[in-house]
Amino acid sequence: MLWGFQIVGVRAILQGAARISYLYVRRPKRSELKLRSGQILEFGFPSQLPRALLMFGDFVDPEFPFLRRIFRGDWIVADVGAAIGQFTLFAATLPVAFVHAFEPSAANVAVLSRNLQRNGVNERTKPHKVAFSNTESESHFETTASTWVSGLSETGTEVVSVRTLDAEFERLGLKHVSVLKINVAGFEPQVLEGAEAFLSKGGADILILLLGLASLPWYAKIATYGYRFFYFHPNENTLYELTSFDAKSVLDHRPWPARNIIAIHQSAIEASISTGIGIRKIESSFLAR
Incomplete structure (x- = not known):
């Protein structure tokens, strides 16, 4: 608050x-x-x-103003865990060239599709009813009372296709995307494991990842593939770079309680800097404020 x-x-x-x-x-x-x-x-x-x-409006999460500053019209964006479409709508109306929205919940996909149609971006977006994990199968999906935290579950009543991001992107011909956002209610480690081949080749220029302690080892691994991790401070127009991936370093050094962490491939850093955004290393004294 x-x-x-x-x-x-x-x-x-x-x-x-x-x-x-x-x-x-x-x-x-x-x-x-x-x-x-x-x-x-x-x-x-x-x-x-x-x-x-x-409560807070849609410009509170710092990745929104960050992407607004650097976007290009030829971007291809992938929204994994699209829910009812907030991030997909944001990207499509920047505007970028195309947004693929991946969401397993039938209830969410129905509302997502209506939102895309209502906002006039359905020609530049495509919903995919699919779940991502580290294996390919069919699985039960539980839509909870709050659909934002639904997920794969043995007790779920909805059967969904489960794919690895590596394989699904290959099926779709997505060899490279400009932005890959992953927010899957705590299942991020499994999704990242299933995306390792894609990420090891620098397949996404920018990653927007939901913060989670279980994902910390994956941040460290992804960093070995040429990605640098940041928090963006919109008021200072500055990316603060993380170089350690223990819980204290990641959670205690946010400019404010950001819910997502930003990773940028080394090959795309220059494009971000050219827009006037600064980069600073996070120092031990830089605490959440």
Whole structure:
């Protein structure tokens, strides 16, 4: 909350709290939110309620202003764990050339498709109903009361195709993407394991990865493939570089409580710097603020 007050201000926080309270009073089956970046995001209530978006707005996560500063119109973007489409919509309306959105939940895919159609970006986007892991199979998928944290489960009632990112991208002819975002509710290590061949070749210029302690060994491994890890500070227009991947180094040195970490392949660093973005090494004294 302190972070939110600092970034968006007291008035915006109170307005967001009022919006959430109003929804719980009315309890509609479906509602929508106009994002500050211009899109309309539909969601089912309460299972798809985007609390952080309603409370803080869509420019709080630092990867959004970072990508807005450096994007090019020829980018191909892959959104793994697309949910109802916030990141996909953002990328498609930057605008970039094309966005592939991967999401296993049927409920999420239905709303994702409506959001793409409603915002007029369906010709530059494609939803794929598929789950990613470190093996290929069919599996049960459990859609929980909050669809944001659904996942593969033996008790799930929905059967989904499970693919490795390596194999699925090869099927789609995706030899290279400009941005690969992965947010799969704690299953990131398995997805990264299934993407190792792609990443070892520098297949993505930029990675946006949901932070998780279980992913720390993968950050270290990915770094050996030419990726450098950062937090972006929008107010300072600066990338702060991480060089250690223990829990303290990763979690205690965020410019604010960022939910995602940014990795940029060495071959794409120069393009980011050319836009006027600075790079600084994180020092031990640089604590979350």
